[in-house]
Structure formats: structure tokens, C-alpha cells
Amino acid sequence: MADWNQEWIDKIAQTLRETAREKNIELGDVESRLKGGKPPKADMGDIAFPLFPFAKEFRSAPPQLAAEVAGRIGTTPLGRAQAMGPYVNIFLERDQIVSDTLKSVLEKGGNWGHNESLSGRKIMIEFSSPNTNKPLHLGHLRNDALGESSARILKANGADVQKVILVNDRGVHICKSMLAYRKFGRGETPESSGIKGDRLVGDYYVKFAQWAKEDPSAEAQAQEMLLKWEAEDKDVRDLWKTMNKWTLEGIGKTYEKTNISFDKYYYESRLYKMGRDIILKGLEEGVFYKAEDGSTRVDMSEIGLDTKVLLRSDGTSVYITQDIGTAISRHGDWPFDQLIYVVGSEQDYHFQVLFYILKKLGFDWAESLYHLSYGMVNLPEGKMKSREGTVVDADDLVANLSELALEEIKSKGREEEVDDAQATADAVSLAALHYYLLQVSPKKDMIFNPKESLSFNGNTGPYLQYMAARICSMERKAKDMGWDTTLTGVDGTLLGNDEEWELTNILADFPRTVEQAGRDHNPSLVAAALYNGAKVFSRYYHDNPILNNENPAVAKARLQLSLAVLQMLKSGFELINIPFLAKM
RNA sequence: GCGCCCAUAGCUCAGCUGGAUAGAGCGCCGGACUUCGAAUCCGUAGGUCGCAGGUUCGAAUCCUGCUGGGCGUACCA
Numbered sequence: 308m309a310d311w312n313q314e315w316i317d318k319i320a321q322t323l324r325e326t327a328r329e330k331n332i333e334l335g336d337v338e339s340r341l342k343g344g345k346p347p348k349a350d351m352g353d354i355a356f357p358l359f360p361f362a363k364e365f366r367s368a369p370p371q372l373a374a375e376v377a378g379r380i381g382t383t384p385l386g387r388a389q390a391m392g393p394y395v396n397i398f399l400e401r402d403q404i405v406s407d408t409l410k411s412v413l414e415k416g417g418n419w420g421h422n423e424s425l426s427g428r429k430i431m432i433e434f435s436s437p438n439t440n441k442p443l444h445l446g447h448l449r450n451d452a453l454g455e456s457s458a459r460i461l462k463a464n465g466a467d468v469q470k471v472i473l474v475n476d477r478g479v480h481i482c483k484s485m486l487a488y489r490k491f492g493r494g495e496t497p498e499s500s501g502i503k504g505d506r507l508v509g510d511y512y513v514k515f516a517q518w519a520k521e522d523p524s525a526e527a528q529a530q531e532m533l534l535k536w537e538a539e540d541k542d543v544r545d546l547w548k549t550m551n552k553w554t555l556e557g558i559g560k561t562y563e564k565t566n567i568s569f570d571k572y573y574y575e576s577r578l579y580k581m582g583r584d585i586i587l588k589g590l591e592e593g594v595f596y597k598a599e600d601g602s603t604r605v606d607m608s609e610i611g612l613d614t615k616v617l618l619r620s621d622g623t624s625v626y627i628t629q630d631i632g633t634a635i636s637r638h639g640d641w642p643f644d645q646l647i648y649v650v651g652s653e654q655d656y657h658f659q660v661l662f663y664i665l666k667k668l669g670f671d672w673a674e675s676l677y678h679l680s681y682g683m684v685n686l687p688e689g690k691m692k693s694r695e696g697t698v699v700d701a702d703d704l705v706a707n708l709s710e711l712a713l714e715e716i717k718s719k720g721r722e723e724e725v726d727d728a729q730a731t732a733d734a735v736s737l738a739a740l741h742y743y744l745l746q747v748s749p750k751k752d753m754i755f756n757p758k759e760s761l762s763f764n765g766n767t768g769p770y771l772q773y774m775a776a777r778i779c780s781m782e783r784k785a786k787d788m789g790w791d792t793t794l795t796g797v798d799g800t801l802l803g804n805d806e807e808w809e810l811t812n813i814l815a816d817f818p819r820t821v822e823q824a825g826r827d828h829n830p831s832l833v834a835a836a837l838y839n840g841a842k843v844f845s846r847y848y849h850d851n852p853i854l855n856n857e858n859p860a861v862a863k864a865r866l867q868l869s870l871a872v873l874q875m876l877k878s879g880f881e882l883i884n885i886p887f888l889a890k891m
Numbered sequence: 892g893c894g895c896c897c898a899u900a901g902c903u904c905a906g907c908u909g910g911a912u913a914g915a916g917c918g919c920c921g922g923a924c925u926u927c928g929a930a931u932c933c934g935u936a937g938g939u940c941g942c943a944g945g946u947u948c949g950a951a952u953c954c955u956g957c958u959g960g961g962c963g964u965a966c967c968a
Contacts, residue, residue: 342908342909342910344910344911346911347911347912348911348912351911355910355911357910357911357949359910359948359949360948362948363948369948391911392911393910393911393948394910394911475968478967478968479967479968480968575968598966600966601966602966604966611894612894612964613893613964616965616966617966618966619966620966621966623966625965625966625967625968626967626968627968629968651962652895652896652961652962652963653961653962653963654962654963655894655895655896655962655963656894656895656962656963656964657963657968659895680896682896682897682961682962683961683962685961687902690961712930715930716930719928719929719930721928721930724928735930746903746904746905746916747903747904747905748904748905750896750897751896751897751904752896752897752960752961752962753903753904754902754903754904756902756903756917759902759903759916759917762916762917763930764916764917764930764931765915765916765917766903766904766905766915766916766917767916767930769930770916770930770931772930773928773930773931774931776928776930777927777928777931780927780928781927781928784927785927820907823907827907831904831905832907835905835906835915838905838915838916839915842915845931845932846932846933848927849931849932849933850932850933852926852927853927854927855926855927890928891928891930
């Protein structure tokens with residue numbers, strides 16, 4: 308719709324100026340004050356221009372002015388203008404737009420929505436950031452869903468995207484699992500126990516906590532082990548390698564199951580010493596300063612913040628030092644235009660500081676660093692607490708969803724219909740999970756209601772899948788009847804009803820939605836657009852015979868429209884990481 | 892204490908850079924399967940958009956203050 312917006316802005320502006328000239332009225336800038344919107348109801352037109360802003364200059368009431376402008380424009384090849392109260396409403400010429408839109412969808416093939424708005428941009432996006440001492444939990448799932456989806460959306464906008472993961476594989480918490488394993492493990496392995504590697508290591512992390520309650524020396528022992536690790540003690544390093552491998556294999560399976568992937572793995576164990584040289588250089592150049600206590604600091608008073616320690620008095624680095632070094636080294640690896648960090652909002656301050664420092668160091672790319680900050684995932688009972696064992700395990704959740712989806716398939720007697728019931732159930736569970744996590748704006752905290760997330764009705768991922776599957780079903784039926792089901796475009800005059808017009812608009816708007824989702828780093832926009840499309844379509848095909856239409860030409864035209872909607876759904880599913888199913 | 896974020900139907904969430912009567916889903920109640928798959932569709936009820944000011948022709952949207960909640964505020968990561 309916005310495509311035609313500008314033409315109307317020009318037209319109305321021109322008309323306003325003409326009118327003003329005749330009345331000897333001085334007009335300021337007109338175009339910037341003309342903003343097209345969508346009328347509240349479809350039968351009120353396609354674009355609405357409020358004329359309030361011009362009332363004063365014309366010294367006439369907005370409705371009067373609207374009537375005058377609409378009267379002068381009247382009917383044009385693009386459509387007609389009609390005054391409705393203080394608004395000039397535009398009724399677009401539908402036939403041509405319908406034909407053009409379907410033709411565009413056809414030409415894009417399976418990539419409807421893709422565009423070139425970020426073409427030529429190199430964007431690196433970091434997400435997930437797992438620890439190697441325990442399995443992924445619900446919080447990671449939101450992070451992964453956001454990261455993966457954002458990456459796909461950016462790619463669809465033409466950007467060159469590199470997905471990156473930073474594995475937190477060092478530190479005391481890692482040593483705690485190792486220590487407990489050494490004490491209680493008796494050589495147990497994922498193979499010998501049949502327990503998934505990340506879970507096994509996580510179990511020992513829990514065991515450590517229990518043991519530490521009884522033995523006050525436990526914490527000190529963990530610290531001691533960390534020192535040995537840093538001194539590259541062979542035994543400790545060997546155990547570390549073994550257990551990290553177990554965890555990463557386990558976590559890798561979770562990624563595989565949830566369709567999450569990375570182009571490059573970074574490991575903290577290899578990066579944690581980075582950044583020190585940069586800080587020392589910055590100190591020489593006067594970007595940083597040496598505090599009285601001997602620590603090296605940055606002064607952030609110019610952005611209203613305090614000071615931040617970058618090197619301790621003993622010269623060793625702190626966490627943010629590593630992040631500074633890592634960012635610089637990554638830019639060396641792959642000179643990005645933008646680096647996006649998908650990290651929870653509890654680290655807002657950290658990134659504010661990090662970005663400020665990189666700017667102070669004079670890196671031009673620091674301007675475009677972006678923290679995709681997202682809110683916490685809470686449970687209906689409150690926060691997830693590891694101490695209280697209320698943390699929702701990622702694998703368990705996905706398995707539960709699959710199980711329920713399988714029951715659903717069985718209860719509907721569709722085991723024979725779908726080729727592989729378990730695979731279908733898995734696909735449905737992913738749709739439920741990812742849609743549930745992505746429908747919420749990233750910034751907001753959200754409540755994860757397990758019961759609701761398991762629902763396959765209403766505003767859910769499976770509902771979207773179902774609509775796509777229904778269209779596929781029609782497509783199969785059409786093929787059986789010997790119809791040509793390739794998307795070939797259509798004569799718009801055959802698709803004239805309001806629902807067809809609405810679907811056309813939804814199709815036409817989709818690329819702009821994808822663009823905005825990329826610009827705002829907000830996959831929920833795509834999710835909402837898909838839901839809207841599916842919902843309007845489901846009403847459409849419920850109320851209007853498509854294949855069964857008595858007029859074969861109309862039947863084929865409607866099928867074409869349905870197939871175009873299917874293209875949008877398929878393309879959108881890819882963007883929010885929900886699997887497409889031809890049958891379910 | 893200071894800083895950042897959030898507040899919309901009983902619940903979970905939309906509402907784009909301010910525009911006409913604030914929308915979905917769930918739940919409740921009531922309808923629709925001899926008809927393209929009922930994981931569907933349709934309808935009813937449900938709102939002082941946290942409160943109070945301000946800007947504007949016009950505010951859920953922008954500004955200020957307040958209240959309530961969340962998260963930060965390490966020579967932790």
C-alpha cells in the first residue's frame with residue numbers, strides 16, 4: 308500500500324497548493340504534513356489523509372477543506388478521492404494492484420518479503436552464549452530464537468550475516484563441575500550412563516553445590532583448581548577438555564533439534580587474555596587513566612556515568628577488558644559494518660560502557676554496535692530459580708512439546724496421513740516454541756506459561772502451520788484435478804471481493820514488514836504479520852469456495868491467490884524459524 | 892541512594908515515526924462439520940490504556956512529576 312502512498316501525497320499536495328494559490332494563501336511545506344494512514348474500516352477506503360494540519364492556513368474547517376480537495380481530485384486512473392469528515396480517503400484502483408502484487412510474489416519465488424534494504428552490509432551477530440557447566444535452559448531458548456531469527460531477517464534484507472557464538476568455557480563454575488566429577492564421578496561418561504553430555508556435566512554442577520553445603524573447603528578447592536587450569540596443569544586441562552567436549556556435544560544436539568546454527572565458534576578460554584594490550588595502549592594515549600589505587604580506569608562522566616576499572620591494580624584484566632579485545636579481534640577476522648550482541652537486558656549497563664570505550668578508542672565501526680537487549684523469561688509462579696530447581700530445561704521442554712503434538716496427531720487419527728508422525732510432532736513443537744517466544748517484543752519481560760505454550764490453537768505457531776498445510780492440501784487436490792498449480796499470476800479483475808483485496812494488501816505489505824523487522828531488530832513484527840495473514844486467509848477460504856467455485860476462471864484465480872499467501876507463509880516461517888509442513 | 896526498563900480486557904500479548912469507535916489469543920457464554928482438513932470459522936460479554944499535569948486541532952503513543960514492579964549500579968563474569 309505504501310508504494311502508492313507517495314503518488315497520492317504528491318497529488319494531494321499539488322491540489323492543496325493550487326487551492327491555496329487561488330485563494331492567495333501562503334502555504335508552508337505541505338508534503339511533510341501529509342501522512343497517509345489506514346482508515347478504521349475497509350469500506351472507508353484504502354488510504355486516509357487527515358487535513359487538520361492545514362485548517363489554520365486555509366481558515367476553514369478540516370471537513371470543508373477535505374471536501375474541496377477530494378472534489379478537485381475526483382476519480383483518476385489510480386483510484387478516487389472521497390472526503391469523509393476531516394479526511395480525504397483514497398479508494399485505490401484494485402484490479403491492477405491485485406495483478407501486480409501477485410506478479411511480484413510470483414517473480415520472487417519462495418522469497419517473498421526479501422529485499423535489498425541492507426544490501427552490501429556486513430553484520431555479525433552474537434547469540435546464545437552457553438556455559439559449559441550445564442545444559443541450555445528456557446532463557447537460552449529465547450536468546451537463540453531471537454538471534455537466529457534476527458540473523459535470518461537481516462539476511463532476507465540483503466545483508467551479509469555471520470552468526471557467532473561465544474562459549475563460556477572457563478571460570479570457577481566450570482571447575483566446580485569438574486571437581487564434583489573427580490570426587491563422585493567414578494569414570495562415568497555420557498556413553499556409559501546414557502545421559503546426554505551437557506546434562507551429565509550439569510548434574511555434577513548440582514552435586515558440587517550439595518557437597519559445598521557440607522564441606523566448607525569446597526569453594527576453596529574450586530578456586531585452587533582454577534589456578535591450576537590457568538597454569539595449564541595437564542591433569543586439570545585433560546579433564547576440562549573431556550568434560551567440555553561432553554557439554555558441547557550435548558548442547559550441539561539441542562541446537563540441531565531447534566534449528567539453531569552458527570557460522571563461527573569463539574571460546575572464552577582462548578580470548579580471556581585479550582584486550583590488555585589495547586588498554587595499555589589507550590593508557591599511553593591518554594584515553595584511560597591510572598587511578599590512585601593503581602587500577603587503570605576509564606572516565607565516563609561525559610555520558611553521565613561513573614568510572615570503570617579496566618585493569619586491576621595488579622595489572623590483570625577484568626571481564627570487560629576481554630570484551631573489548633574480542634570485539635576488536637573479531638573486526639579483524641571479519642570487518643563488519645555492524646556487530647549485534649543478543650544478550651539479556653540485565654547487561655544493558657555493561658554494553659553501554661563497552662560501546663563507549665570502543666568509541667573512545669576511535670574505532671569507526673563502534674558507532675554501529677548494537678545490543679539486542681531482551682527481557683527475562685519468567686514463570687507464572689515467578690522467576691526461575693536454580694536454587695529452587697524451577698529452571699526449565701530446554702531439552703525437557705522441547706520433548707514435552709513434541710510428546711503433546713504427537714498425542715494430538717494420534718487423537719485426530721492422522722498418523723497415516725502424515726508420513727512420519729514423530730518428525731511431524733517435532734516440527735509442530737518447534738513452531739509452538741519459537742512462535743511463543745518471538746511473538747513478544749524483545750525488550751519486554753515475558754511470562755512463559757507452559758500450559759499455554761503447549762496450546763496449538765489460536766495465536767500460535769501450529770495455527771500458522773495448519774493454514775499453510777491447508778493451502779497445500781488444496782494445491783494437491785487441484786493437481787489431482789489436472790490443474791496447473793504453478794504460480795503464474797492472474798487477472799486482477801477476477802479477485803474483487805474485500806477479503807481478496809485485504810489479502811493482497813497483506814501480501815504487498817510483507818516486504819516492508821520484513822524490512823522494518825530488520826531495522827528494529829524485532830522478529831515479533833514478522834510473527835504478527837504472518838498471523839494476520841493466516842487469520843484473514845482462514846476466514847477467506849472458510850467463506851469463499853475456492854476450488855469448488857462454479858466459475859473455473861475464478862476458481863483458478865483464487866487458487867493463485869492462495870498459493871501466493873502460501874509463498875508468504877513459507878518465506879515468513881523461515882524467518883522466524885518455524886518448520887513448514889505440507890501435511891500435519 | 893543513583894541509573895536504565897516496564898505498566899493496555901480476568902490472563903498472555905499487539906497497537907509503526909501522535910490521527911476517525913484502542914485490537915488479537917486464551918478463558919467464559921452461544922452458534923457452524925452429508926460441503927476445499929473443525930489443530931478451523933462466526934457471534935456475545937469484557938478497557939478511566941497505572942495516577943496527575945503539560946505540549947497539540949488531536950495523546951495509549953511525545954514531555955514532566957508521582958505510584959507500583961523488574962534489572963543494574965564490583966579491582967565478579
